[in-house]
Amino acid sequence: MFISVLDLFKIGIGPSSSHTMGPMMAANDFRSRIYQLVAASSTNKAMHVRCVLKGSLAFTGKGHATDRAVVLGLHGYTPEALSEQDVNALTAELWTTHFFTVNKDTVITFHPDNDIIFDKQETLPQHPNGMIYTLLDENEDVLLSETYFSIGGGFINTLAEISQLSAPLKMEPAKSFPFPFDSARSMLEMSQQSNYSIAEMKRANELTKISADELDEGLDKIWHAMQRCIKNGLTTEGQLPGGLKVSRRAKKLFNQLQDDSNKKATLNDWLCAYAMAVNEENAAGHMVVTAPTNGAAGVIPAVLYYMVKHENGSLENVRDFLLTAAAIGGIIKHRSSISGAEVGCQGEVGSAAAMAAAGLCAAQGGTVKQIENAAEIAIEHHLGMTCDPVGGLVQVPCIERNGFGAIKAHTAAALARRGTGEHFMPLDNCIEAMRQTGLEMSHKYKETSLGGLAVSITEC
Incomplete structure (x- = not known):
């Protein structure tokens, strides 16, 4: 695929x-x-x-x-x-x-x-x-x-x-690409055989369709758009549209972190500020990068932005991050779903967290096994998450949920890099568990706002 x-x-x-x-x-x-x-x-x-x-x-x-x-x-x-x-x-x-x-x-x-x-x-x-x-x-x-x-x-x-398709995807046949992995297992095997990283294999596949300059320009355009979205969210106040009267919080949180004279701001604080900034922009109907969905659009940019701003990540790190994340996202989309209406929010924020964890682990020099482990840890701890937006709006619990997705992604990458990459549950099995959970999940919890938090609000 x-x-x-x-x-x-x-x-x-x-x-x-x-x-x-x-x-x-x-x-x-x-x-x-x-x-x-x-x-x-x-x-x-x-x-x-x-x-x-x-x-x-x-x-x-x-x-x-x-x-x-x-x-x-x-x-x-x-x-x-x-x-x-x-x-x-x-x-x-x-x-x-x-x-x-x-x-x-x-x-x-x-x-x-x-x-x-x-x-x-x-x-x-x-x-x-x-x-x-x-x-x-x-x-x-x-x-x-x-x-x-x-x-x-x-x-x-x-x-x-x-x-006409066994899975509802517009993907090209694998045989026409140098690294035609369609699972995490085949991805690991191909990496071991070729001595290529996941990002290098993904790049080689991309270069059969476009030039190296076109690919890098496209990746850089995505990254610039992500940064612009974060900055817009960090500088905008007011109430989000839709009737819930939810106020934006990212700017206030960001200002508090910048003014923190005691330097008590944590990694979690920064990640939440960046992720919430993106999803407040999304909730307002403004420019956003689908990553891999809009409801989960804050996770990957938040982890990337923190890596660059706080951990001295380079542009090459960013490109490797995005290529690795895309490789993992493609496998998830091929073997399960990234649609909240199909499998719940585990398929949106869960997938985004797995992609972000893998991308960060790669950018920080993790091995291919550690990268696969990072993705598995992140998605495993989103299994069963419902999509139950209050009022049918992508605000509650979606905005905060992206912050926590970013935190889980960063934690998963750190935990994986502390290990050898050997672990009990393969990523493919975890993705299959997500698919099966989605199949058995009631439609009330799959972006219909008929259950969960969406019906748990008592108006006074």
Whole structure:
């Protein structure tokens, strides 16, 4: 299997990779299909679009801005293109436009309040994050229809694509790459045989598709975006949108740490400040790097930022970190899931922590066995974690949870490097345990806000 580091880490906007970025990409794809249909015909029929959101997208789509994402996508916007824009103002303008244009002069009617339907009745069997886009004429006859699935991390599949795959992934066959590992075990074996590190193997695979300069530029762009997101979060105050009236805390915490005259600030304090800064930006719908999801976007940047700012990490350390983390993330996505709607938050923050632990261990000079051990420790201690966002918003418990994910990642890397790399539970087995736990987990705890903390709030 192969999934590029530049696909696993994507620059976009909050608050969710599966509920915001994925639906936006699906809407944009459907817009392209309308364009092709119109270009191939000479019809002058009045046409309009309808979008039906299913499963988790229906239950928590409002809080995750799925409806806004659909509007933006149908108007031709992509997540990365919006990272520098005032998304709130743009959405407000497009919401009342009630149409979009393809082929310059073909008008497609679209009224978001009526044409986006949150269907909470039946979940599509292929995946809990389903959506059906339909183009209809004035008689409600279907001219074009496509079913999409947002499978986590901003990745999407059509019905045909997801039905053809044993796992809902867009990955290329392993045989075309020099190091075609599809498990932690094969990764360890290939490293031992080649005497390459995980980062070196991942780089070699990437270089079959792009040049070394393109890869490094892409990695550096990701790192710069992560830093910008942290800095934005550390300098912004106020209340987060959505109705819970949650106040931002990262700036205040950061200022306290900087003003700490007794130097009592701990590693945990700094990691929480950095991680919470990212996830407050995500909750506000601002620019964020999917790492590997938006709900878990603070873990990896926090650990990386601490490594650079407090432990003198170099740019080469950063690149090795990201390549190693991506190798681990690709294995998790291939063998299980990074989608909260599919396996709960163990698949989001748990995966991010495993990736961060592996990346940090690698950057600090850990052996391949120690790196695999670090990833296993981190994910093991997230097993069973539910996805139960209060109010369907990526705020409570998501923001603090990223801080604790970063702490666990750093601890896992440190613990692994203290050992020889020999350990009892292999990473592959731990990933399989996560998959099985997700399969048996009630849908109430998988990003539907029907259980757990989401229903444990008593209003006074």
